[in-house]
Amino acid sequence: MVRGRDGAVGVPSYTEVLRTPVFLPVFMASTLSTWGDYIARITIASVVFAWTGSALATAATFAVSLVPSILGRALLSPLCDRWPPRTVMVGTHLLRALLVVALIATVATTQSLVLVLSIVFVLEFIGGPAITAGQVLLTDIFPDRRLYARAFSLTTLATQINQAVGLALGGVIVSAIGDTQALLLDLTTFVLGAALLLWITPPKSLVENVEAPLHSLAGDLAQGWQQIRSSRVLTVLLLLSLASALAIAAPEAVALPYGAEHSGASTWGGLLMAAPILGAVVGVLLISRLPAERQFRMVMRLALLMPLPLLVTVFTPPLPVVWAAWFLSGALQSYMLPLQSAFTLLVPPAMRGRVFGLAGAMSVGVTGVCFLAAGWVSEHTSPAASVGICAVVTLGVLVLLAARWPREEVARSIEATFGRDGDDAPSAAAERTGGGVEDLDLGPEVPTDPLIPRKASGG
Numbered sequence: 526m527v528r529g530r531d532g533a534v535g536v537p538s539y540t541e542v543l544r545t546p547v548f549l550p551v552f553m554a555s556t557l558s559t560w561g562d563y564i565a566r567i568t569i570a571s572v573v574f575a576w577t578g579s580a581l582a583t584a585a586t587f588a589v590s591l592v593p594s595i596l597g598r599a600l601l602s603p604l605c606d607r608w609p610p611r612t613v614m615v616g617t618h619l620l621r622a623l624l625v626v627a628l629i630a631t632v633a634t635t636q637s638l639v640l641v642l643s644i645v646f647v648l649e650f651i652g653g654p655a656i657t658a659g660q661v662l663l664t665d666i667f668p669d670r671r672l673y674a675r676a677f678s679l680t681t682l683a684t685q686i687n688q689a690v691g692l693a694l695g696g697v698i699v700s701a702i703g704d705t706q707a708l709l710l711d712l713t714t715f716v717l718g719a720a721l722l723l724w725i726t727p728p729k730s731l732v733e734n735v736e737a738p739l740h741s742l743a744g745d746l747a748q749g750w751q752q753i754r755s756s757r758v759l760t761v762l763l764l765l766s767l768a769s770a771l772a773i774a775a776p777e778a779v780a781l782p783y784g785a786e787h788s789g790a791s792t793w794g795g796l797l798m799a800a801p802i803l804g805a806v807v808g809v810l811l812i813s814r815l816p817a818e819r820q821f822r823m824v825m826r827l828a829l830l831m832p833l834p835l836l837v838t839v840f841t842p843p844l845p846v847v848w849a850a851w852f853l854s855g856a857l858q859s860y861m862l863p864l865q866s867a868f869t870l871l872v873p874p875a876m877r878g879r880v881f882g883l884a885g886a887m888s889v890g891v892t893g894v895c896f897l898a899a900g901w902v903s904e905h906t907s908p909a910a911s912v913g914i915c916a917v918v919t920l921g922v923l924v925l926l927a928a929r930w931p932r933e934e935v936a937r938s939i940e941a942t943f944g945r946d947g948d949d950a951p952s953a954a955a956e957r958t959g960g961g962v963e964d965l966d967l968g969p970e971v972p973t974d975p976l977i978p979r980k981a982s983g984g
Contacts, residue, residue, distance in 0.1 A: 561714030597653020602882020678813035749879030772919035783908035804855025820863035839913035
């Protein structure tokens with residue numbers, strides 16, 4: 526636990542997080558995987574466009590990389606409750622490496638669009654549970670809740686930066702070395718990531734589980750949904766995340782047409798698309814400097830403020846003003862950091878794979894629908910009107926949610942998780958049974974399948 530000179534609970538440093546055994550290799554493997562994902566997406570989009578000359582076919586490659594990821598997280602994440610998280614991560618890395626080999630062979634020897642998109646579909650589908658496994662492994666590495674919250678902020682910040690780096694590297698690499706070599710680089714990232722994960726010895730999890738028949742995965746998802754619904758706190762946290770998606774997605778969805786309409790060049794479109802992402806990076810840096818309890822007390826206030834800067838767009842001010850407004854909205858999205866961190870810690874450990882996978886798939890799916898909705902409104906009105914309408918709709922939903930926000934229940938749950946004195950993890954006994962701490966008020970425990978015995982899930 527970190528304390529200041531006056532005895533108050535402080536915020537752990539990023540240096541302390543990076544010095545924690547096992548974390549740095551896991552962090553590096555995740556970074557490599559993210560870069561590889563974006564290099565592959567841009568490479569395949571470039572290949573498809575060269576083959577077809579069709580913007581629609583090119584856009585379809587990005588859609589094919591999104592939809593299976595949702596399905597993979599929803600359908601395969603329960604595996605993280607059956608197998609050690611490192612096993613899941615190494616397995617997905619190696620399977621995806623084999624699929625990249627198939628992709629290289631297909632690109633080099635055919636011009637089959639159907640075959641390429643089919644391989645990309647499976648590639649992204651298999652990668653779904655790796656995200657959930659990474660979240661589960663992070664909770665094992667950091668039993669100290671405050672240190673976990675700091676590590677979560679670092680990984681969130683890195684994800685934002687790595688997306689931008691991956692996109693930038695992808696475009697440069699494809700132009701510089703060609704499609705096949707770019708895919709070979711993607712293959713290398715998966716192999717190196719698997720090697721790093723095999724090299725480490727992760728801490729043994731207190732949660733015990735064993736393998737179970739794969740045909741019961743659907744039942745696992747039902748249990749995950751029941752766990753969310755049985756806890757009012759988990760339910761409202763998930764609803765807040767989903768309710769924010771429309772205003773978060775709208776600027777990125779219409780940035781290119783908005784920039785082209787008001788500047789006649791594509792440069793501003795790219796700058797506007799980057800504004801919320803850069804704002805989110807700054808927001809995460811600022812809010813992560815606060816203790817976890819203070820971060821969470823700001824969640825609803827920041828959520829209600831987040832759509833407001835977007836309303837400036839309706840008045841079509843100069844583009845630098847729009848950029849600043851979208852940047853500010855992105856910075857206000859920093860409340861997603863404590864929201865997601867609290868959601869993670871409030872889920873009973875034995876249920877984390879099921880709940881994380883289901884909640885993550887819902888979030889990605891709703892975000893995809895919101896992108897389409899913002900684009901549809903933009904086509905029937907204008908890009909500026911679309912951003913304004915999405916902001917107003919989001920604000921209205923958030924106001925309704927704030928009116929029914931279970932403030933005392935949420936406060937008790939956060940206090941019980943982090944404790945006045947920064948207590949570390951919940952009791953080991955509660956962890957071993959897969960339950961939470963009683964004070965968390967998570968609602969009744971979801972009964973596990975009696976056919977699924979338990980064993981240690983450490984890597």
